[in-house]
Amino acid sequence: MSNEATPTRIGKYRIDRVLGTGAMGVVYLAFDPHLERPVALKTVRRELLAGEDTSGDMLLRFRNEARAAGRLAHPNIVTVHDFGEDGGTAYIVMEYVAGHGLDTLLVPGHALPLSEAFHWLAQLLAALAYAHEAGVVHRDIKPANLLVTAAGLLKVADFGVARIGSSATSSGWMIGTPSYMSPEQFEGESVDARADLFSAGVVLYRMLTGRQPFVGSPATIRQKIIKDAPARPSEIVSALPPALDAMVAKALARRPDDRFGSAAEWLASLRSLAVSPAAADDDRTIVTPSVYWSASASLPAHATGVGPAPVPVPSAPPSWPPEMLARIERQLATQMGPLASLLVRRAATQTNDLPTLGAQLAAALPDTARLEFEQAFARLTAGLPDMSTMTSSSPGSRVATAAAKVSAVSPASAAGTSPDSAIDQASIDAVAVKLAVYLGPIAKMIASREARHAANFDEFVQRVEDCITDPAQRGRFRHDVDSSG
Structure with missing residues (x-):
């Protein structure tokens, strides 16, 4: 679509750019001047309303979309804010989902x-x-x-x-x-x-x-x-x-x-x-x-079919003292509710290192709750009984060592990056750009995820490379990364 065909305003909404086009019409990134927020504004193509849709079915379908989604308010459903017509253009205003x-x-x-x-x-x-x-x-x-x-x-x-x-x-x-x-x-x-x-x-x-x-x-x-x-x-x-x-x-x-x-x-x-x-x-x-x-x-108990009965969880390995996991579960429950037990037990089956356990649990929380949990986790585990008397051959020795040192864990390391890691955000972004050639828009999310679990840059690149299924593409990706280094 040419710039001349893009309106500058529809109704009260300022049009910033085109987000996408389809059989029905155009979706714009717009700005609501009253609430001062970006929105997605979806329109019906004028020719559909004027000529191709003489029965009015297209406009009826459009209004139906506004009515159906407009009555729903759920975090997993795109919210509809408004519906209107302006100069023969029907439009729906929705939350902008990046x-x-x-x-x-x-x-x-x-x-x-x-x-x-x-x-x-x-x-x-x-x-x-x-x-x-x-x-x-x-x-x-x-x-x-x-x-x-x-x-x-x-x-x-x-x-x-x-x-x-x-x-x-x-x-x-x-x-x-x-x-x-x-x-x-x-x-x-x-x-x-x-x-x-x-x-x-x-x-x-x-x-x-x-x-x-x-x-x-x-x-x-x-x-x-x-x-x-x-x-x-x-x-x-x-x-x-x-x-x-x-x-x-x-x-x-x-x-x-x-x-x-x-x-x-x-x-x-x-x-x-x-x-x-x-x-x-x-x-x-x-x-x-x-x-x-x-x-x-988020569903009520009657909707999930599961009331107060405990959620079955995998057993933690014997290297984790039960009282330690119980403390961590109680703390996480303040942010996650009854699912905390499941998350702690699952994470405990995947690591026997205390800082890594904290990092995995922190990654399961939204940004607004993550820092609070990280700080509480450091305080909680720093107060655990001294387990340094456990022998090095004991299956729980690494846990004991981690527990003794956890008070020194920084928020950065609790977020999943090793203290000695050389992976900075610029490096993550650079790899994500190269990965996007092969995986598309999900590349940034994958790069961020793998960086949290890698001990160093080489391991990070290897983990990202493993996400590419085609061997030839993996080779080209590795060449791209190595040649830029």
Whole structure:
């Protein structure tokens, strides 16, 4: 779009630049002068309103999006602030999400680690549980409509074809994106919240296997969705546990009655599976786990199906004194609630070094709570009994040494960077720029994540390099980094 075609103002909103264009219209980065904040302003193309859409369906769909999303207020749903018309241009004003669609993070043929797939799915289910309880069925859940911020927060967007309340689609109409549509959507039947769960199942399958479960022309996809079951995820990725095959099969069941009864029910099932030792994987694959767990924690007990019963957690290795973990759990619970026990136990299975344990737990908290926890962790562990009498051959000797020294841990080291690390922010940013050539917008998030866990720059580069699946691309990336050094 040329500069001449970009308006300077729509309604009261100043237009700063184009964020994206699509079949319906243009999305602008705008500025609200009254509240002094950036917003995303989505418009309908004038020619659609003037000529191509004589029935008025396009404007109706646009208004429907504003009504559907406008009644929802949830951290995993894009907030709608306003709707209006200005000189023949209809527009929706939404919160500005500085991020990218989940589709840009899913590389064909590349399966996500379990923790990342669970991370995104849990947030999606939390959003759907809230929307469904409010009477809104999205009907077009797909990665392109799931926005991901640099901090790892997922937000559901584009409620343009959502169903509100008891309103139903006229018989014979198919609404949605073919490769993500439920059988009942293809048949033009009335749909309920379980249609969104089928679509979420397709998203999960894509994340777990790197493949779409249903491919081909719309007619072929329809035939497969209605009559054929896709290959089990474990047939494609052998390391996947059988419990995931069962979860995917339930989500993709042809009959709505055979699927999960609700997003909240599925979320509770996911939480139970996620804490199973078979589902645990390397710490490097975890991306902002605080959002993943808080998504389920934010739901009321009746919605998750889990009341005050304790969450099952993996056992910590014997090198960790139980009283030490209990203290840390109680402190973390002030920021995370009952999920603190799970996070502490999982972290304890991945390290026997006290500062590293604190760093992993701090990384699971939002910025607003991280510093407070780091300071409390240092005070708490500095007061632990002296364990220096433990012998060097004892499995807990490293814990004892760390406990004796933890009072000297600085906030920087508690955040995940070793005191002797040579990784500064400029180096992280430089590597992220080179990584973006191969991984796209997620590169910055990956670089920041790996820097927190690397002891030095060489290890940092190696960890980042391992995130590139193609061997030739890994070689080029390494050459780019080495030649710039």
